[in-house]
Amino acid sequence: MPNKTSSRTTDPLLHRLSVLTSGPQRDALTTGLRGIERETLRVTHDGRLAMTAHPRALGSALTHPSLTTDYSEALLELITPAEHDAAITLDKLDELHRFVYSVLDDEILWNNSMPALLPATDDGIPIAQYGSSNIGKLKYVYRVGLSLRYGRTMQTIAGIHYNYSLNEEVWRLLHADQQSTASAVDFQSERYLALIRNFRRTNWLLMYLFGASPALDRRFLRDRKHALEQFDADTLYRPYATSLRMSDLGYSNTTAQAELHADYDTLPGYLDALAKAVSQPHPAYEAIGTQRDGEWVQINTNVLQIENEFYSTIRPKRVTYPGERPLHALGARGVQYVEVRCMDIDPFEPTGISLDTARFLDAYLLVCALEDSPALPPAAYCEANQNFGRVTLEGRKPGLELTRDGQAVPMLRWAEELMARIEIAAHALDALHGDDVHTRAVVAQRAKLADASLTPSARVLQKMRDQQQGFLAFNLALSEEHAAHFRARPLDAAEEKAFADLAVQSLAEQAQLERDEVGSFDAFVAAYRAYTLNRFSV
Numbered sequence: 454m455p456n457k458t459s460s461r462t463t464d465p466l467l468h469r470l471s472v473l474t475s476g477p478q479r480d481a482l483t484t485g486l487r488g489i490e491r492e493t494l495r496v497t498h499d500g501r502l503a504m505t506a507h508p509r510a511l512g513s514a515l516t517h518p519s520l521t522t523d524y525s526e527a528l529l530e531l532i533t534p535a536e537h538d539a540a541i542t543l544d545k546l547d548e549l550h551r552f553v554y555s556v557l558d559d560e561i562l563w564n565n566s567m568p569a570l571l572p573a574t575d576d577g578i579p580i581a582q583y584g585s586s587n588i589g590k591l592k593y594v595y596r597v598g599l600s601l602r603y604g605r606t607m608q609t610i611a612g613i614h615y616n617y618s619l620n621e622e623v624w625r626l627l628h629a630d631q632q633s634t635a636s637a638v639d640f641q642s643e644r645y646l647a648l649i650r651n652f653r654r655t656n657w658l659l660m661y662l663f664g665a666s667p668a669l670d671r672r673f674l675r676d677r678k679h680a681l682e683q684f685d686a687d688t689l690y691r692p693y694a695t696s697l698r699m700s701d702l703g704y705s706n707t708t709a710q711a712e713l714h715a716d717y718d719t720l721p722g723y724l725d726a727l728a729k730a731v732s733q734p735h736p737a738y739e740a741i742g743t744q745r746d747g748e749w750v751q752i753n754t755n756v757l758q759i760e761n762e763f764y765s766t767i768r769p770k771r772v773t774y775p776g777e778r779p780l781h782a783l784g785a786r787g788v789q790y791v792e793v794r795c796m797d798i799d800p801f802e803p804t805g806i807s808l809d810t811a812r813f814l815d816a817y818l819l820v821c822a823l824e825d826s827p828a829l830p831p832a833a834y835c836e837a838n839q840n841f842g843r844v845t846l847e848g849r850k851p852g853l854e855l856t857r858d859g860q861a862v863p864m865l866r867w868a869e870e871l872m873a874r875i876e877i878a879a880h881a882l883d884a885l886h887g888d889d890v891h892t893r894a895v896v897a898q899r900a901k902l903a904d905a906s907l908t909p910s911a912r913v914l915q916k917m918r919d920q921q922q923g924f925l926a927f928n929l930a931l932s933e934e935h936a937a938h939f940r941a942r943p944l945d946a947a948e949e950k951a952f953a954d955l956a957v958q959s960l961a962e963q964a965q966l967e968r969d970e971v972g973s974f975d976a977f978v979a980a981y982r983a984y985t986l987n988r989f990s991v
Contacts, residue, residue: 466874466878467877470877472630473623473626473627474885481623483886484537485618485619486535486536486537486618487539487616487811488532488533488535488542488615489531489533489542489543489615490530490614490616491531491546491613491614491798491804491806492523492528492530492614493531493563493611494525494529494569495528495561496560496562497560498929499929500569500570500928500929502525502569502571503560504527504572505526507581508556508557511556511956512955512956512958512959512960513584513959513960513962514581514583515583515588515963516959516960517956518532518955519533519534519549523611524605524609525578525581525608526579526582528611529562531553533545533546535618539811539812539815540808543808543811550804551942551943551944554936555949563611563932564800564928565665565666566696566798567666567670567924568606568611568670568673569928570670571609571673575605578605578608580605581593584967585967586966586970587970589966590749590977591978591981594749594750594751594752594978598750598752601741601750602741610698612698612796612797613796613798613805614793614794615793615814616770616791616792616793617792619822624637624640624644627640627644642783644822645769645788646717646723646769647822647824648818648822648826649717649767649791649821650827650828651820651821651822651824652767652818652821654833656767656795656841657841657855657864658817658868658871659796660848661695661901662908663810664694664696664909665797665800666698666703666798667690667691667696667913668684668690668694668913669690669702669924670923671687681697681702684923687923687925688925692914693847693849693850694845694910695846696845696848697845697846698797699795699797699845700845709737710756713756714726715763718828720788723769727760727763729756731757731758734753735755735756738755738756752978752981759778761779766794766841767793767794768792768794770789771783771786772789791818797909800928801912803939809893812879812891812894813875813891813895816876816879816895817875819878819882820871820874823878832859836857836859839856843855844864848864853865869902872895872899872902875895876892879895
C-alpha cells in the first residue's frame with residue numbers, strides 16, 4: 454500500500470469508505486461474499502498418513518460440491534458455500550467437519566499445515582483417484598505430473614484458502630465516483646488487481662500474525678539440504694520462523710515457476726503471462742515426456758500443465774461456465790473474486806481458522822481493495838517476494854527489517870502503519886453492522902505486534918517445549934482433541950440425512966459420467982489442450 458496520498462483527496466481510503474457508507478446503497482459493503490476451502494490430511498491414531506481410499510460415505514471426490522480431495526487420496530478438502538457473513542461461513546465449515554467425523558472410522562484429521570508421518574519413500578504417498586471417466590483420469594494424470602515435477606511430499610502440505618469478493622454495487626459506486634471511462638467490467642477487474650498488488654506488497658503481515666508452522670518432522674525433508682535447527686531427535690525448526698509451509702522449504706518454486714512473474718498491473722498482462730506458461734514447453738518437463746510405457750504421466754510438458762499449477766499467495770478468480778477454462782472466464786467476464794492462498798492451518802482451532810481471523814481478513818482485504826495501488830514492476834515484485842520469504846523464516850526476530858520501495862524499514866513500524874489503516878476499515882464495517890466484531894479482531898492482532906509470544910508460531914514452539922513434545926506428538930495430541938470436539942457434537946438427524954443424500958447423489962453423478970463417456974482419453978486430452986472441456990476443474 455502506498456505511503457503517499459492520492460492527489461484528488463487527502464486520504465483515498467477515507468474518501469472511498471465515505472462514498473460507500475454515506476449514501477442509500479450503504480449496505481453494499483455488508484453483502485460481499487466469503488468462502489473457505491480447508492485442506493486436511495486423514496491420519497491414523499499414531500500420526501501416520503492414512504493409506505485408505507477416500508471414504509465412500511463422503512461421496513464422490515469428483516462431483517461432490519463440498520467434500521473432495523486435493524493432491525493425495527488422504528488429503529481432504531472441505532469447501533464451504535459463499536456467504537455474506539464470515540460467521541455463517543465458519544458455521545458451515547464446522548458442519549462439514551462434523552459430517553466427516555460421522556463417517557471416519559479409525560482415523561482423524563491432521564490439524565497442522567505441515568504433514569504427519571509420511572511413508573518412507575516419496576512414491577509411497579497415494580495420489581488421489583477420481584474414477585474411470587475421462588475427466589477423472591485427467592485429474593489423476595495432472596497429479597502424476599505434479600509428482601514428477603515437485604515430488605509427492607510437497608503436495609501433502611495443507612492450508613486454508615479464503616475466497617473474498619465485494620458486492621458489485623461497491624464497484625459501481627466507485628466507478629461513478631471516480632468518473633472512470635473504463636467499462637464496468639474492466640473497472641471491477643482493475644480494482645481487484647489493485648487489491649492483489651496491495652496484498653502482494655503487504656501479505657508478509659499475514660505470515661507474522663497467522664503463520665503457524667515453525668517446525669516440521671525431519672523426515673519431511675527426505676535428506677534435502679536445509680538451514681533448520683534441531684528441536685529434538687525428529688523435529689526441525691527455525692527459532693523465529695512463522696510459516697515453513699510458505700517458505701522455500703514448503704511451497705518452493707522450481708526454476709520454471711521462479712522464472713514466471715505474473716503481471717498484476719493489467720488483466721490482459723496477467724492473462725498473457727499465464728497463457729504463455731500453460732502453452733510453452735519447459736526443457737526439464739520435455740525430458741520427462743507425457744507418456745511412459747503407454748501411460749499418461751503429464752497433461753503436457755509446458756511450464757504449467759494448467760493455470761492452477763501456478764503457486765501464488767493470491768489469485769484473481771471467476772466462476773466458470775461449462776466447457777470453460779479459468780483464463781477464458783477471466784478474459785471474457787473479468788475478475789469476480791480473489792482467492793487468498795497463504796493462510797496456514799491454525800493448529801489451535803478445530804476448523805483450522807478462527808472467526809477473529811476471518812474478521813481481520815475481511816478488514817485487511819477491504820483496505821487492499823480501497824487504497825491507491827501503484828504498479829508492481831519486476832523490482833517491486835521481487836522486493837515483495839523477498840519480504841514475504843524473510844517473514845516466513847525470521848518474522849519474530851527482534852529488530853527485523855524489511856525493504857519498502859528500496860529502503861530498509863523496521864517490520865514492526867510498517868506493521869503498525871498497516872494496522873492503523875486496517876482499523877479504519879474495521880470501524881467502518883462495524884458501523885454498518887452495528888457491532889464491534891471487526892474492531893475487536895484487529896485489536897487482538899495488534900497485540901501480537903507488541904508481544905510476539907502471542908503469535909501462533911511462537912505459541913506452537915512454546916507449548917512443544919512446555920509439554921516436552923516434538924512436532925508429531927504435539928500435533929497428534931491437538932488433532933485428537935479436535936476430533937473429540939467434533940464427535941461430541943454430532944449433527945442432528947435432518948442435517949445428517951442432507952449430507953448423506955448429497956454424498957449418494959454425487960456418487961450417482963460420477964457413475965452417470967462413467968456410463969455416458971464417449972471418445973478416447975487421448976482425444977479428451979487434446980480437447981483439454983484446446984480449452985474445450987466440461988464443467989469440472991482439474
